[in-house]
Amino acid sequence: MCLNADSIKWAINFVNNHSDGDLFPKILEYEAISAVADDFVQRTEGKDLSTFPPSSSRRFIVPKDEISYRQATQLDPQDSIFLSAIIYQFGKGIEDRRFSRDEVFSYRFKPDLSFGLYDNKNAWNDFWSKALQKSKFASYVLYCDIADFYNQLYHHTIENQLLEATFPNQAIKWIIKLLESTTAGVSRGVPVGPHGIHLLSEAAMIPIDNSFKSNGYDFLRYVDDILFFCDSEASAKRILSSTAAIIDKQQRLTLQRHKTKILNSDEFREMFQSMIEDRPISEDENKVLDVVKKYSGGDPYRSVSYAKISEKDWLSLTDEMINQIIHEYLDSQEVDYIHLRWFYRRLTQIGHPGAIDVTLKEISKLGPCFANICHYLASVQNIDPEKWKDLGRRLLELLDAEDVRNNEYFRLSILSLFSKNININHLSNLIQMYSSSEPFARREILLAAKTNAAFDWLREHKESYTTMDPWQKMAYIYGISGLPKDEKKYFINSQSFNRPFESVLAQWAKKT
Numbered sequence: 001m002c003l004n005a006d007s008i009k010w011a012i013n014f015v016n017n018h019s020d021g022d023l024f025p026k027i028l029e030y031e032a033i034s035a036v037a038d039d040f041v042q043r044t045e046g047k048d049l050s051t052f053p054p055s056s057s058r059r060f061i062v063p064k065d066e067i068s069y070r071q072a073t074q075l076d077p078q079d080s081i082f083l084s085a086i087i088y089q090f091g092k093g094i095e096d097r098r099f100s101r102d103e104v105f106s107y108r109f110k111p112d113l114s115f116g117l118y119d120n121k122n123a124w125n126d127f128w129s130k131a132l133q134k135s136k137f138a139s140y141v142l143y144c145d146i147a148d149f150y151n152q153l154y155h156h157t158i159e160n161q162l163l164e165a166t167f168p169n170q171a172i173k174w175i176i177k178l179l180e181s182t183t184a185g186v187s188r189g190v191p192v193g194p195h196g197i198h199l200l201s202e203a204a205m206i207p208i209d210n211s212f213k214s215n216g217y218d219f220l221r222y223v224d225d226i227l228f229f230c231d232s233e234a235s236a237k238r239i240l241s242s243t244a245a246i247i248d249k250q251q252r253l254t255l256q257r258h259k260t261k262i263l264n265s266d267e268f269r270e271m272f273q274s275m276i277e278d279r280p281i282s283e284d285e286n287k288v289l290d291v292v293k294k295y296s297g298g299d300p301y302r303s304v305s306y307a308k309i310s311e312k313d314w315l316s317l318t319d320e321m322i323n324q325i326i327h328e329y330l331d332s333q334e335v336d337y338i339h340l341r342w343f344y345r346r347l348t349q350i351g352h353p354g355a356i357d358v359t360l361k362e363i364s365k366l367g368p369c370f371a372n373i374c375h376y377l378a379s380v381q382n383i384d385p386e387k388w389k390d391l392g393r394r395l396l397e398l399l400d401a402e403d404v405r406n407n408e409y410f411r412l413s414i415l416s417l418f419s420k421n422i423n424i425n426h427l428s429n430l431i432q433m434y435s436s437s438e439p440f441a442r443r444e445i446l447l448a449a450k451t452n453a454a455f456d457w458l459r460e461h462k463e464s465y466t467t468m469d470p471w472q473k474m475a476y477i478y479g480i481s482g483l484p485k486d487e488k489k490y491f492i493n494s495q496s497f498n499r500p501f502e503s504v505l506a507q508w509a510k511k512t
Contacts (some may be wrong), residue, residue: 002170003085005045010113011084012037018116020080021193023062023072023371025416028447029478029501030077032508039507040081043500049174052499054079054181056470057191058440060409063367065337071151072409073182073191077474078501080194083178086171087117087196093165094203102130104209106223107198117195121300127222128275131268134220138229141268142236144243145259149224150197151189153204154251155179158190161203175200198223204251211246236262279339281328284321291317292346304350306381314352314382322347322354330365337368344372351381360394364403367410374413378420388423396429408440415444419451427452439468443475450479459483462491474505481509 016034019026033040044052055076062072075083088111095109101120105127110119120126135141146152155176162172182191190197201223212219217239218229226243230236240255240262247253263271273279280286291313296302306314329340347355359366359373366373377391395414404410418424430445431454437445449458458479465476480488489510497503 002046002048002168003044003082003089005041007085007089008041008044008081009037010088010111011081012040013113014084014088014111014117015077015080017113018195020075020077020084021072021195023193024058024060024074025374025413025420025444027077027080027474028419028450029474029505032478032481032505032512033077033081033501036504036508036511040500040504043504044082049082049170052078052082052174054174054178055499057182058471059182060412061407062409063370063407065335065368070192072193075178075182075191075194076470076501078499079178080196081501082174083194083196084117086167086175087111087199090165090167090171091117091199093167094161094199094206097161097165097206098202099209099213103219104202104205104221105130106221107202109199115301118198124222125276127220127225128272131220131227132272134218134227134229135265135268135272138218138231139265140230140233140236141263141265142228142230142239142243143259143261143263143268143271144226144228144240145256146224146226146247147254147256149253150192150201152251152253153188153190153201155187157204157207157251158200161206162200164206165203208247208250211250212243215242215246217242233262233264274336281336281339282325285325285328285343288317288322288325288343289346292349296349300345300349302349303379306351309350317352317354319354319357322352323358326355326358326362330362335365340366341369341372344369344376348372348376348379351379353380353383353387356380356391360391360398363398364401367403367407370410370413374417377417385423388421389425392418392424392426395424396426408438412440412444415441415448419444419447422451425452427454431457439472442468443472446472446475446479450475450482453482455480455482459487465495474502477502477505477509481512485510 012030012034016030055078057076057079058074059071061069063069091109091111098104101108105123108119108123109117111117115121131141158179159172159176162175179190180187183189190201205221209221220227228236228239228243230239240260244255247255280289291309294313295304295309325343326340329335329343344355355376395417398404398414399411404414415430418426418430427448430448434442434445446458458476461476465473468476477492480491492506492510495506497506
């Protein structure tokens with residue numbers, strides 16, 4: 001069975017609405033593909049998936065906290081569409097084999113164009129709230145965390161689970177090739193970042209969940225966080241030993257030593273308070289959250305237009321208040337980056353500019369929040385053009401900061417902002433950087449040139465097109481859509497495009 005037209009079209013709209021993950025800048029070319037989605041569908045529906053082998057992904061080192069990092073992956077945009085389409089069309093087969101939503105809380109499959117691939121945006125809080133209820137009837141709680149979870153999952157396990165979930169062979173083979181393309185051929189590990197990967201990871205956990213249940217354990221799970229409810233400390237120790245054996249025999253997984261704990265009921269309740277997201281650090285933060293909830297309807301992912309927020313509520317959120325909230329987090333003995341990232345996501349929903357100054361001043365302390373900060377800066381509403389211009393200047397200065405110079409992900413995130421908002425501008429500075437920049441940075445500069453209608457500058461790079469990497473080539477074809485019709489048509493017709501994504505993007509550029 002091949003992908004049908006509905007699945008492919010849904011996937012195009014999905015990645016255009018929700019991007020291809022939460023860690024990277026949105027690929028602007030998705031908007032072009034979405035505008036001519038029928039053309040892409042016509043080239044791909046009903047075709048053998050083996051004719052669309054996975055292409056080159058991008059990997060960056062992303063900070064988790066002040067001292068730990070993870071490798072995050074952004075898939076080739078055509079691969080993101082195909083992965084999303086496969087999960088959309090066949091994902092119910094995985095969901096039907098999983099334990100109930102009262103036991104396994106993470107990434108429950110329920111595709112919706114408005115909300116994404118998964119149900120319940122508050123699943124993390126629900127997981128801990130249910131755990132608190134169950135802890136009242138247990139003397140001890142065993143908390144287990146699997147070490148380096150995403151990097152340790154076996155492709156063979158995922159393959160077997162997809163077979164059990166009645167995925168067609170074509171889809172399974174394509175997925176395994178995709179996974180291998182992101183691990184240099186090693187049959188272990190899944191990319192961190194893409195939305196569709198979460199359901200594949202949950203599929204890999206089904207045999208482990210089944211084994212826990214067969215042993216009669218009372219447990220809850222959210223991804224690699226597992227809680228067991230025990231009637232004694234001795235019982236908790238036995239389950240800990242058994243759990244270590246189960247995950248080793250199933251997939252050669254191990255438990256993370258410094259996170260795995262046996263807690264009595266009082267200790268667990270204290271842990272619960274540190275885990276829930278909706279836990280304001282101060283009364284000021286509570287006021288901010290009240291305004292966000294008022295206009296978002298409690299949906300933690302809904303963006304709210306400035307025009308819909310009353311002047312009274314907008315003015316009640318002062319810059320000083322937001323400054324103080326962020327400083328309270330940063331001045332803590334141990335910075336709670338998980339909740340600070342969560343606070344930036346709430347600010348992003350309403351686009352309030354109050355955090356701009358404090359964020360840029362304290363950026364050296366905010367590395368683990370960088371993706372959220374860039375999403376926030378791109379969301380800011382209701383500031384005058386001169387303020388945007390100043391923001392652009394300060395972003396350019398950040399590129400020279402030592403922490404940013406030493407991290408490609410930081411530079412990518414900063415540069416992406418110049419293509420999101422024409423008012424940030426400073427294109428002349430970016431153009432001066434172009435020739436000495438890495439390929440990923442050149443891509444962002446090409447996109448910024450398109451945003452700022454610098455088509456004459458883009459023309460000058462026709463001769464270097466053949467030496468660009470695939471990601472730059474996509475940006476260039478997208479960018480030259482603003483050239484005179486006959487000029488861009490002649491250039492595009494002189495190139496060869498072997499994949500549907502590039503072919504459709506080129507056709508869009510010629511017609512735009």
